Amino acid sequence: MFKRLLNSLLKRWRRKPAVQAPALTLAQSWWLFAAASAALLPLVEHIPLWLSLTAATGMAWRAWLIWRAGRLPPRWLLFVFVVAACVAVAIQYRGLFGRNPGLALLVIFMALKLLELRSVRDGITVILLACFLLLSGFFFNQSIAAALMAGAALIVVIAALLSLQAGPLPTPRQQLQHSALLLAQALPFMLVLFVLFPRVQGPLWGLPQDAFGASSGLSESMAPGSISQVVQSDAIAFRVRFKGTPPPPQQLYWRALTLNDYDGINWRYRATPERTDLPYSAEGRSIEYEVTLEPHNQRWLFALETPGQLPPDSSFSSDQLILANTPVRTRLRYEMVSYPDFRPDAEESPRRLREALRLPDGVNPRTRAVAEGWRQQYRSDAEILQAAMTFFQQRILAYTLSPPLMRDNAVDAFLFEHKRGFCEHFASAFTFALRAAGVPARVVGGYQGGEINPVDGYFTVRQFDAHVWVEAWIQGRGWVRVDPTADSAPRRIDGGLRTAVTGEEAELPLLARENYAWLREVRYRLDAVANAWNQSVLGFGPQRQRDMLSKLGMPEPDWKQMTAWLASLCGVLLLGFTLFALRQRVRTDEVTRLWQTFLRRLARRKLDLPGWMGPDTLANHAAAQLPQHAKAIRAIAASYVALRYEHSPSTEQLAAFKAHIDRFKP
Amino acid sequence: MKAIPSIMSTVTDLPAHHATTRKILAAAGEIILGKDAQLKQALACLLARGHLLIEDLPGVGKTTLAHVLARLLGLEFQRIQFTSDMLPADIIGVSVFERASGTFQFHPGPIFAQLILADEVNRATPKAQSALLEAMEERQVTSEGITRALPQPFFVIATQNPSHQIGTFPLPESQLDRFLMRIELGYPDKAAERALLAGVDRRTLLAGLPPLLQANQLQQLQDATSAIHASPALIEYVQALAEYTRHSSHFSNGLSPRATLGLLAAARAWALLEGRPHVLPEDVQAVLPGIVAHRLHAGGELGGLRGDALGKHLIEAVPLP
Numbered sequence: 008m009f010k011r012l013l014n015s016l017l018k019r020w021r022r023k024p025a026v027q028a029p030a031l032t033l034a035q036s037w038w039l040f041a042a043a044s045a046a047l048l049p050l051v052e053h054i055p056l057w058l059s060l061t062a063a064t065g066m067a068w069r070a071w072l073i074w075r076a077g078r079l080p081p082r083w084l085l086f087v088f089v090v091a092a093c094v095a096v097a098i099q100y101r102g103l104f105g106r107n108p109g110l111a112l113l114v115i116f117m118a119l120k121l122l123e124l125r126s127v128r129d130g131i132t133v134i135l136l137a138c139f140l141l142l143s144g145f146f147f148n149q150s151i152a153a154a155l156m157a158g159a160a161l162i163v164v165i166a167a168l169l170s171l172q173a174g175p176l177p178t179p180r181q182q183l184q185h186s187a188l189l190l191a192q193a194l195p196f197m198l199v200l201f202v203l204f205p206r207v208q209g210p211l212w213g214l215p216q217d218a219f220g221a222s223s224g225l226s227e228s229m230a231p232g233s234i235s236q237v238v239q240s241d242a243i244a245f246r247v248r249f250k251g252t253p254p255p256p257q258q259l260y261w262r263a264l265t266l267n268d269y270d271g272i273n274w275r276y277r278a279t280p281e282r283t284d285l286p287y288s289a290e291g292r293s294i295e296y297e298v299t300l301e302p303h304n305q306r307w308l309f310a311l312e313t314p315g316q317l318p319p320d321s322s323f324s325s326d327q328l329i330l331a332n333t334p335v336r337t338r339l340r341y342e343m344v345s346y347p348d349f350r351p352d353a354e355e356s357p358r359r360l361r362e363a364l365r366l367p368d369g370v371n372p373r374t375r376a377v378a379e380g381w382r383q384q385y386r387s388d389a390e391i392l393q394a395a396m397t398f399f400q401q402r403i404l405a406y407t408l409s410p411p412l413m414r415d416n417a418v419d420a421f422l423f424e425h426k427r428g429f430c431e432h433f434a435s436a437f438t439f440a441l442r443a444a445g446v447p448a449r450v451v452g453g454y455q456g457g458e459i460n461p462v463d464g465y466f467t468v469r470q471f472d473a474h475v476w477v478e479a480w481i482q483g484r485g486w487v488r489v490d491p492t493a494d495s496a497p498r499r500i501d502g503g504l505r506t507a508v509t510g511e512e513a514e515l516p517l518l519a520r521e522n523y524a525w526l527r528e529v530r531y532r533l534d535a536v537a538n539a540w541n542q543s544v545l546g547f548g549p550q551r552q553r554d555m556l557s558k559l560g561m562p563e564p565d566w567k568q569m570t571a572w573l574a575s576l577c578g579v580l581l582l583g584f585t586l587f588a589l590r591q592r593v594r595t596d597e598v599t600r601l602w603q604t605f606l607r608r609l610a611r612r613k614l615d616l617p618g619w620m621g622p623d624t625l626a627n628h629a630a631a632q633l634p635q636h637a638k639a640i641r642a643i644a645a646s647y648v649a650l651r652y653e654h655s656p657s658t659e660q661l662a663a664f665k666a667h668i669d670r671f672k673p
Numbered sequence: 674m675k676a677i678p679s680i681m682s683t684v685t686d687l688p689a690h691h692a693t694t695r696k697i698l699a700a701a702g703e704i705i706l707g708k709d710a711q712l713k714q715a716l717a718c719l720l721a722r723g724h725l726l727i728e729d730l731p732g733v734g735k736t737t738l739a740h741v742l743a744r745l746l747g748l749e750f751q752r753i754q755f756t757s758d759m760l761p762a763d764i765i766g767v768s769v770f771e772r773a774s775g776t777f778q779f780h781p782g783p784i785f786a787q788l789i790l791a792d793e794v795n796r797a798t799p800k801a802q803s804a805l806l807e808a809m810e811e812r813q814v815t816s817e818g819i820t821r822a823l824p825q826p827f828f829v830i831a832t833q834n835p836s837h838q839i840g841t842f843p844l845p846e847s848q849l850d851r852f853l854m855r856i857e858l859g860y861p862d863k864a865a866e867r868a869l870l871a872g873v874d875r876r877t878l879l880a881g882l883p884p885l886l887q888a889n890q891l892q893q894l895q896d897a898t899s900a901i902h903a904s905p906a907l908i909e910y911v912q913a914l915a916e917y918t919r920h921s922s923h924f925s926n927g928l929s930p931r932a933t934l935g936l937l938a939a940a941r942a943w944a945l946l947e948g949r950p951h952v953l954p955e956d957v958q959a960v961l962p963g964i965v966a967h968r969l970h971a972g973g974e975l976g977g978l979r980g981d982a983l984g985k986h987l988i989e990a991v992p993l994p
Contacts, residue, residue: 616994621954653951654902 012292030126034175035167036073038182039124039133040066042167043117045160046137050114053147053586055099059093065118072122080122088119104444107232110143130171151540162186195580202556203573204547205211205566224303225452225473229266231417234431234452235408244454245309246538247466250295254299256309256456258347258404260476260488261309261468263453265326267362271370271444272417274435274450278360281322281330289315289346299542306330309453309468311345312488318343325359326449327351327486338546350485355447362482363447371439378443388446392489395440399491402426406496430492430499434475437491447480450467450486451488455499462535474499522591598650601668605643609633612673622647636673643667690897691948694720697885698946701741704878705734707865711856714963715742715830717847717946719891720898721938723853724809724829726967733858735832737875742830746891747884749824751786753805755797757840761804765814779816784808787824791831795841805829806848846926846968847905853935854960855967857980859929894945902951909994910954911937914961917991924969936964958988 031039044066051059070232072079078246078399090116093103100108117136141157141164165188166179176182192297225237253259266274298309308321308329317323318341320332331339366375406425413420413428418436421428428436434450441448455474457466476490492499556564561572609616615633616625626644630637646664694716701712715738727735736752743750753764766782783789784805791805808814809829814820831852834841849855861869869875886894892993911933919927928936937952939960944952962984971983 617989619958621958621991621993623953623955648951648953651906652902652904652953654904 015175031124031130032175033073035127035130035170036124038167038170038175039130040070040073042137042164043121043133045163046140047114047117049144049153049156049160050110050140052170053144054107054111054114057095058099058114062114062118065122069118079125082123085119085123089115092119106146110146111138113140113143127171130167134168134171137167149545151537158190162190165190171572176212192584196577199573199576199580201547202405202552203576205569206547206552225303226265227264227305229337229431229435229450229452229475230272231410231413231431231435234475235410235429237473238408238471242470243534244303244468244470244472245298245300247299247457247468248297248464249466250297253459253466254294254347257493259309259456260312260451260474260490261454261457262312262328262451263307263309264328264451265478266450266452266475267326267644269366269439271367272414274438279325279328279359283322285314285317287324287349287351289313289349289351291346293344293346295342295344297340297342299538300335300341302336302338304334304336306332306334308335308339308341310343311347313346313349313351313645315344315346315349316342325356331548338541340542340546341540348635352485355480355485360447363480364442364445366439366442371416371443373416373419373423374436374440375443378440381444388479389484391444391446392441392479392481392487395437395444395446396489396491396494398440399433399437400494403430404428404495405501406430406433406492431475433491433495434477437477437489441477441479446547448477450488451476451478453489457662458540460531460535462531463538465535465538467534467538538590572616600665601646601665602651605647605668605671608671608673609640622651629656636671639667639671643671677873679913682702683933687945687948687950690894690945693885693890693894694946697745700745700885701738704741704875704882705738706868706872707861708734708738708858711858712738713943713946714960715943717939717960719746719826719828719856720784720895720942720945720964721853721935721980722826722895723935723939724831724851726831726849726852726855727858728833728835728855728967729858731834731894733860734875735830735858736790737879738858739830739832741790742932743788743790744879744882747886748787748826748828748891750788750790751783752792753783754792755794755801756874757798757842759795759797759801761801762816764801764804765808765816768817777817779819779821779883781821784814785821785823787826787828789829789971790870791829793834794831795833795843797842799845802842802844802848805831806844809851826895849967850929850931852967853939854963856963879962895905898942898945899938901944901949901950903937903941904951906994907940907952907954907957908937910991911940911957913994914957914987914991918965918969918987921990923971925972926968928965928968928971932964932968936961945970954993 033385047066048060068080071077078154093112096108096111096115100111102108103112113136117133117140120129120133120136124133138161141160143262144153144157147153162183164188166182169186169189170176170182176185206606227235264276267277293315294311296311299310308318308331313327314323314329317329318331321341322330322332338611377398378395381391385391385394402422403426404422406429407427408429410428410432411425413425413432417432418439421432421436438448438450452473452475454468454663455476456472457468458472459466474492476488476492478488481487507665553564556569561568606616609629612633614629616628620628622644626640630640634641643664646667648661649660650664698709698712698716701716702709705712715725720741727738729735738751739752742748762782764782766780766785768777768779770776771778789799789805794802794805803903804814808823809827812825812827813820815821833844860866872878914936915928915933918924921927936957940956943956943959944950947956949956962981965984965987966980969983969987970977971986
């Protein structure tokens, strides 16, 4: 039974198709080769080297076969290749499912499909595969450059499809032009579909398990050196657009997370109870702004103090953090309003205050001793805070990007030995000192400052703007923000990182350096373009779509209305194109009108030309009677015949006909 | 399989087809002297998949013309001499009882050939004539309830003596409509007759004539003919001609749709013979007399106008649209 089944399968596999499908011509083979190359090339950076080399070998083999008109490899050999490739991919990725192994398999199949390319039907398969590969590139990169590259590759792929279906044109240039023209005609349809096709929430391209797996930025723990690592990057953390004038840089403390637990080396985040509404209603001076957050795979959202509203799908923690309900894995845009002068009620649970005093035993004895001295000397927490600030100022601490390594008793080492540190050293030492003095305090992480892009007015906050500072609990005033770095390096706060660390530019990211102004100028522009792309193309989600449609006069668009609009707009476009195409065709009435003009001009010369004469006959008669115009008459008659009786006359012929008749004055 | 002419179809290999037809006409012209125009019309008729009626006096070369065409085109040839005592079975064939097998066996008649010369078709009774004419139209014959297809291509050249001769049964108009073209051969001119008299016997020449077409090549020519482009303007002209015959008081009946279809097909063939991928009004005018001569009967002031003169009148009466 099984053997019979196998036999029949084998037979089917070996059997030649009853009707031989049309074979590929040489030009079509080359076009398909070009399409496959165009589709594979952008993927090279996303697949392992061995895979690229394998695919390139397969392609080169095929190119050689086309060139030498050689025989394609036998099917069993290809079968062996397929199995081997699948095994290799499975080993490389430890499985065959998921984005990366799937892409790897497609790349292999594309190269192998080229090796069994015989008929036009196989060619169509290659085209479809190429389109799919082009789309899969967007899993990795959705920038403008990637889109442009995919567009260019699509022109080649469509040119190959045209060569299959309409036959290759004489030169590759014409073929590509034809293809580009067709795609250009598709553009308006694309725009209509883009705007009107109902959007779904969520990323268009992200796959759940591996989207944005590794993002740089702040993390839930801070060790000495961790922030200075973050500031090595000039990647964008988020962009802000202020409605109205942006606040001065000293006020731009973008709060993200609090670090409460200290083990002597690391400060760690501790989750606190969350609620879905704000426990206060803020008032006073307000700053309205819109944040476009790059995905960072964490829950926290950035806001200035004190947030006056919560973005949708987020909650508010008792340490006043705004937390998204799920980690931010796609670019997220939210509206915010902050009240910089407003402080919520100065109440905090005793448990939280106890936590804000907790310190490990036995570390940093010298700092502890100093702090305990403050406790005895001053009565109120506010005085202690003042004392601590004075103490830090007097230590004359240097702000540097490359602090020496401080491992054990890091706070002591920073304050009493090296006296050089980055913001995490300042914040860590200050918090430690306050807690040791019995003042509840916590480290706050986020970004400070930002840079306005003069091109589009967006405020850009990059990773090198990452910063940590301190909040201290003062009875009656609540949590008070203190930035110990500001005292030692006020320029960090006023002018950003690059002004604060003089003489260390070489260690800064390129964009943070002061003296490459022209480079920053270029970057501003590129960044403005990329931002526009992000905002209006990649960020065109359901909300944006609704906003846009309501601006266009569709207040409550539902999918039915949108579908109706979609269909009617596409219909209008189609009609427009059809009318255009019809206009392009030679208008017969115009041909006749011109011919009548010609006949009238001949009639003026009193020629004997009866109406029943065909154009050739008439031309012969007229030429015989007007020998001096014979050449012109024959040319006109020939154009007329071409326009009126030949298959698909061209508009150029009409123009020539018109020119002939205009010149004909017997 | 017949090629389906579509709007996209264009004649491929037109120069080759044109050269072939020119060779055929040249070879035929060497045997049938001084009748180049009629030869061309006969060939056009054949390319347009139509049947030809030659009407003329005995002895002007009607049979020779049929013979020459059959030989040059490599067609299987049969001649049927029509007589007044002829029966349909003499044309189609009969079923004969065979004693050995105890069954009836069909013996195909002379009509089972690719090119039939129906000589003096108006000498036979209407009954025999209708057997031939039905076969022409349907390209199949039915005998004793069994339908048999005729060979492909199937082409009938019928000759008819002028009907005023004694002992003839003139073909009714309905039957005449089935011939695409009717031509007259006429007496040869002086030079041609001199060459004819001085030269070798035509039948000897005929025997040495090699076929110029391979199998299927005629079919390709016919397919190429139907792919010749007829523009809307040209079709308008054909319509105008038909319209004129239908509404003019000079004619009792106008041209039938079969006639206009035939006119267009013949004009296409003429264009191919001229080596042109599209039809011109001149092509229509060239074939028009042959097509209308046996279909229209002029009356009134045109009374008695026949043949080419009738065609000429029609052409000059209808201006190009």
